[in-house]
Amino acid sequence: MPLKAPELDTRSFDDLLSEARRRIPRYTPEWTDFNPSDPGMTLLELYAWLSEMMLYQMNRVPERNYIKFLQLLDLELRPAQPATAYVTFSGNRIETIGRGTQVLAQQLGGGAPLIFETEHDLTLVRAQLSKVVVFDGRAFSDVSAANTTPTVPFRPLGWVPSVGSALYLGFEPPRRATDGPLFPQEMRWRVGLPAEVDASRENTCETRRCGAPPPPPPVTLEWEYKAGREDSRWRRLNVLVDDSIAFTREGSIVLEGPAEIEPSRVGRVQEELYWLRCRLASGAYPDGGAPELDFLIANTVRVVNLTTVREEVVGLSEGVPDQIFELGNRPVQADSLVLSVEGADGHPEIWTRVDDLLASGPDDAHYVFNPTTGAVSFGDGSRGRIPTAGSELVARQYRHGGGTAGNVGSGVIKRTRGELSGVDKLTNIRPAVGGRDEQDVEDLKRRAPQVLRHRNRAVTSEDFAALAAEIGGVAEATAVPLAHPDHPGVEVPGAVTVVVVPDHDDYPPRASDELIAHVCRGLESFRLLTTEVYVKGAEFQSIQVVARVSAPPHASGDAVARGVARALDEFLSPRRWQFGQDLYPTSFYDVILDVVDVVAVDSLQIRVDGRPHDILTQRVVVPADGLVYGIDHEIVVRPAEDR
Numbered sequence: 001m002p003l004k005a006p007e008l009d010t011r012s013f014d015d016l017l018s019e020a021r022r023r024i025p026r027y028t029p030e031w032t033d034f035n036p037s038d039p040g041m042t043l044l045e046l047y048a049w050l051s052e053m054m055l056y057q058m059n060r061v062p063e064r065n066y067i068k069f070l071q072l073l074d075l076e077l078r079p080a081q082p083a084t085a086y087v088t089f090s091g092n093r094i095e096t097i098g099r100g101t102q103v104l105a106q107q108l109g110g111g112a113p114l115i116f117e118t119e120h121d122l123t124l125v126r127a128q129l130s131k132v133v134v135f136d137g138r139a140f141s142d143v144s145a146a147n148t149t150p151t152v153p154f155r156p157l158g159w160v161p162s163v164g165s166a167l168y169l170g171f172e173p174p175r176r177a178t179d180g181p182l183f184p185q186e187m188r189w190r191v192g193l194p195a196e197v198d199a200s201r202e203n204t205c206e207t208r209r210c211g212a213p214p215p216p217p218p219v220t221l222e223w224e225y226k227a228g229r230e231d232s233r234w235r236r237l238n239v240l241v242d243d244s245i246a247f248t249r250e251g252s253i254v255l256e257g258p259a260e261i262e263p264s265r266v267g268r269v270q271e272e273l274y275w276l277r278c279r280l281a282s283g284a285y286p287d288g289g290a291p292e293l294d295f296l297i298a299n300t301v302r303v304v305n306l307t308t309v310r311e312e313v314v315g316l317s318e319g320v321p322d323q324i325f326e327l328g329n330r331p332v333q334a335d336s337l338v339l340s341v342e343g344a345d346g347h348p349e350i351w352t353r354v355d356d357l358l359a360s361g362p363d364d365a366h367y368v369f370n371p372t373t374g375a376v377s378f379g380d381g382s383r384g385r386i387p388t389a390g391s392e393l394v395a396r397q398y399r400h401g402g403g404t405a406g407n408v409g410s411g412v413i414k415r416t417r418g419e420l421s422g423v424d425k426l427t428n429i430r431p432a433v434g435g436r437d438e439q440d441v442e443d444l445k446r447r448a449p450q451v452l453r454h455r456n457r458a459v460t461s462e463d464f465a466a467l468a469a470e471i472g473g474v475a476e477a478t479a480v481p482l483a484h485p486d487h488p489g490v491e492v493p494g495a496v497t498v499v500v501v502p503d504h505d506d507y508p509p510r511a512s513d514e515l516i517a518h519v520c521r522g523l524e525s526f527r528l529l530t531t532e533v534y535v536k537g538a539e540f541q542s543i544q545v546v547a548r549v550s551a552p553p554h555a556s557g558d559a560v561a562r563g564v565a566r567a568l569d570e571f572l573s574p575r576r577w578q579f580g581q582d583l584y585p586t587s588f589y590d591v592i593l594d595v596v597d598v599v600a601v602d603s604l605q606i607r608v609d610g611r612p613h614d615i616l617t618q619r620v621v622v623p624a625d626g627l628v629y630g631i632d633h634e635i636v637v638r639p640a641e642d643r
Contacts (some may be wrong), residue, residue, distance in 0.1 A: 011055060016048040024311055037323040040108045067441075070448060073361065077444055079331035079372040081472030082305040083406030084518075085116065085436030087413050089124055089299045091423040091460065092174070097301075100308055102417035103426060105408045114406055116413060116432075117304035117399075123184035124422070125257075125298045127274055131170030132296070133267060137162045140267040150410070150429065153194040153292045156247055157280055159218075161290050165280045165371040168250060169296075170273035173263050182274065183257035190300035191251055192430070193513060194292055206356025206513045207485040207497070210533040216245045219283035223255055226275040230263030234277065250513055252300070277416040301412070303428075305406030305435055306333060306399040314376060317341070319382035329400040330374035332436060336399040337369055342391040350396075358493070360384040372438065374400075406435035407504055433515045436472035458526040461496055464533065467499050471522040473515050475503040476578040480624045483535050495532045499579060499625040500524065502537070502613035508574050508629040511537030538579070544607040545588055545633045550640035552571050555597040557637035563595045565633045572630035583620040583628055585613065599640040 021044070024031050034041060087103055089314050099121050104113040132147040133140050136158025146154040157165040174182065193206075224234035237258065243251025263272035285291070307329075315325045327337075340348035351365040357379050360366040366384045368377040376393070379385055387393065413428040450466035458464045461479035468477035477500045484492035500519055502511045519535045527533045545568050551560045570576070571591045585606050606613045608620055622628060 005183070011052070011484060013048050013052045016051050017044060020044050020048060030320060031198070033540075039519050066445065068335050069396050070444065073448075073452070075444065075448055075451060076370065076441035077372050077437075077441070078470065079334075079435040080438045081088075081434060082333070082520075083408070083472070084302060084304045085408070085413060085428045085432035085626075086300050086430065087116070087118070087303050087426050087428050088190070088297055089122065089301070089423055089426045090128070091124055091425070092126045092177050095123070096421070097124070097211075097420070097423070101420065102307070103303060103413050104415050104417050105406075105413040105428075105432075107405060114305060114311075114408065115307045115401065115417065115421045116305050116406075119304060119309060120188070122188055122299065122301045122639040123186060125171070125183055127171035127174065127182040127188055129169060129298060130172045131168070131269055131271070131273060133165045133168040133170065133269065134158055135164075135168065135267065136160070137165050140168075140269075142269075147293075147295055147297075148616060150294065153294050156278070156291055156293050156296065159290060161280050161285055163280055163284075163585050167278045167296075168266055169276045169278075170266065170269060170271070171270075172273060183261065185255050185257050186240065187255045187298055188301060189253040189255065189296060189298050191247060191249075191253060191296055192294040193250050194294045206511075206516055207534050207536040208513075208520050210514045210524050210527060210535060217248055217283070217289060218279045219228075219246050219285055221246050222279045222281040224277050224279060225258040225261055226264050226266070227278075229257075229264040229272065230460070234279075237276070239293070247293060248289070250517065252302075261322060265570040268326030279627040290430075305403075305432065306336075306401040307397050308336075308397060309395065310397050311397075312395040314339070314393040314395050314625055317378075317387035317389055317391045317393060319386060321386060323378045323387070325376045327374035327376070327395060327398065327400075329398075330372065331402060332369075332371045332374055333399045333402075334369065336397065337376075338398070339369075339592040340394050340396055341365070344388060348394065357384040362571040402435060402472075403437045404435050404503060406432055408432050413415060425580075430514060431504075431512065433512060434472040434504070434518045443497065454526075456526060457528075458523065458531070460530065463526075464496055464523065467526050468500055468519055468535075469524060471519050473503055474500045475509070475575070476501040476579075477519075478625070483624070484532070485536065494530055495534070497534045497536060497625065499538050500534055501627070508540040508627070509538075510540070536625065538574070539623060540574065541620070541622060541626060541628045542609050542631045543583065543620070543628050544610075545635075546572060546605040546607070547592060547634070547637065548602040548636045549592060550600040550602055551597045551637050552599060553639040555637075557639075560595065560597050560637045561635040564592055564598065564635045564637075565630075567591050567595050569630040572628050574627040574629050577629075579620055579627060580624040584620050585616040585618075585620065602638075 021034065024609065031040060089097065097118065099118055103116050103120045105116065106113050132144045134143050134156060143154040146152045156167040223237040223239055225237055226234055234599055238256040240256065241252060241254035244253055261274050263274055265272055268274050309329060312328055314327060317323060337353065338350065340350050343349040349365060351367050353369050354360065354366045356368060357366060360379055360383045363385055366379065378387055409431045410429055411427050414426065416423065454463035454466055458467055461481040464479035465477045468474055477498060480497045480499065482491040482493065483494060483497040484495040485497060498519065500511050502509050504513050516535050516537065523533055549564060551557065568591060588604060589601055592598055604616065613620060
């Protein structure tokens with residue numbers, strides 16, 4: 001929405017008149033006639049009316065000036081940002097699911113379903129993946145269950161991959177005859193890495209480097225298929241896209257589909273299946289760099305929480321300078337608008353969007369677009385051409401939508417909008433990330449000084465933190481200068497680690513790998529060329545309080561214990577705690593004693609990450625990238641005794 005100066009008048013005519021009447025007994029006690037007919041009361045009403053007018057105008061000046069300064073600096077409210085997710089389809093369809101196909105997610109609070117649109121064309125693999133087998137060079141291991149169970153990782157090439165190690169994918173033949181090939185000309189796969197690097201350490205989280213990716217591992221992977229039971233040869237498949245870089249990062253793999261294939265047996269698998277495999281043909285992964293996957297699934301495509309509108313008539317030009325028109329939906333994804341204006345010859349002409357018209361000439365077909373308001377502004381004939389009077393303005397295409405509501409959980413995107421024949425089901429294995437609501441005025445005012453300092457480039461750690469906090473899906477962010485994840489505790493010149501807290505209700509709010517990658521993409525265009533930027537989620541320290549408190553005999557012990565636990569959780573909330581803020585255990589006494597019906601704290605102990613912290617006068621050191629949160633407090637309440 002556009003910036004609007006708020007209503008700031010806080011006292012009305014009645015408030016001022018009442019205040020003046022209350023002062024009469026103190027300053028003029030002889031005045032006792034308060035009737036409206038009294039001349040003095042008439043004067044008070046007049047002065048109250050004049051004061052109201054002056055206060056109304058004067059109180060608006062500072063706030064209005066602030067808003068106008070923001071407008072002068074071209075600082076508008078940030079539009080809503082769309083969430084993105086990856087959706088897996090299954091079915092017997094052979095036709096392509098086109099780009100822009102709409103799928104739906106039902107909101108938890110009810111209301112209209114959220115619309116997501118696919119970002120790529122997708123042709124389904126109609127055979128069902130039933131077996132995932134790893135050959136480590138010596139033996140076969142069935143990891144099919146791990147591939148279908150979230151958070152259970154597996155090694156696709158074994159624990160120590162060597163030349164000849166392979167990942168075998170077996171597909172069931174269809175139970176009934178079908179026309180056409182089971183595998184399309186292009187197969188689209190999604191590679192998911194484990195959400196945490198080391199599942200044995202609860203607080204360990206993924207760290208990603210922004211900018212140019214690290215060099216790929218010195219290995220060559222070959223994708224192949226087995227033609228049939230009578231043909232023992234494995235034939236090569238072309239790899240069209242491999243964003244996973246040999247299974248070392250999250251991404252998509254696009255493969256050529258096998259031409260002719262028949263069921264056959266592989267290894268110890270007794271069933272006859274259609275087999276594909278990925279084989280380590282040469283090279284070796286570096287020590288400790290063997291790939292580990294959470295899943296490898298086919299028929300998966302990226303979707304975004306936007307809706308496409310086509311052929312919308314925006315209006316008719318009046319042929320006057322500085323015309324403004326508004327689109328029918330907002331907020332709009334800025335780069336998605338394609339606007340045409342009917343030319344002098346009667347044929348539509350595509351006009352060009354520019355940031356401003358200062359450099360536009362009288363013949364330039366330029367316009368300025370505000371994605372927040374959906375407003376399209378044209379020139380005055382000197383800076384930017386004026387559309388001919390009576391010409392029709394048509395938005396050939398644009399996309400609108402976004403917001404935090406799009407950050408839906410896993411398994412929520414379940415159906416298509418309208419009929420989509422041949423698709424049995426669809427789902428998102430992982431939550432959607434990146435959605436953010438339209439910025440409000442108070443948030444813009446709070447962040448305006450940071451925007452003026454960084455001016456869309458990141459030099460200081462404060463710049464990185466401010467820019468990361470503006471990215472969709474991020475609630476809070478900080479930046480630790482000279483911090484390199486490979487050299488903890490050592491200052492590394494030119495390195496900075498950005499730490500983010502996601503904008504969702506999980507407790508504690510851990511950042512997903514999708515969000516970290518999203519933040520990396522958002523920061524890449526702002527960093528200096530020589531700066532190494534790393535993004536990670538916050539490290540969390542769990543704090544458990546074990547306390548015995550006294551309460552009046554009439555108080556409910558359970559209610560008091562619940563109130564104490566709630567107060568401790570609010571005090572330790574990661575949303576309110578500051579990054580790197582050390583915890584002083586003695587502060588818990590004030591928190592507990594502020595709870596209703598708590599008379600005394602008889603004993604107090606705390607555990608940090610499950611370990612006792614015996615000395616209450618010794619602070620709990622929180623690292624610069626860390627936050628605390630409360631967990632499973634043990635509160636015992638006993639009646640207070642009078643002595």
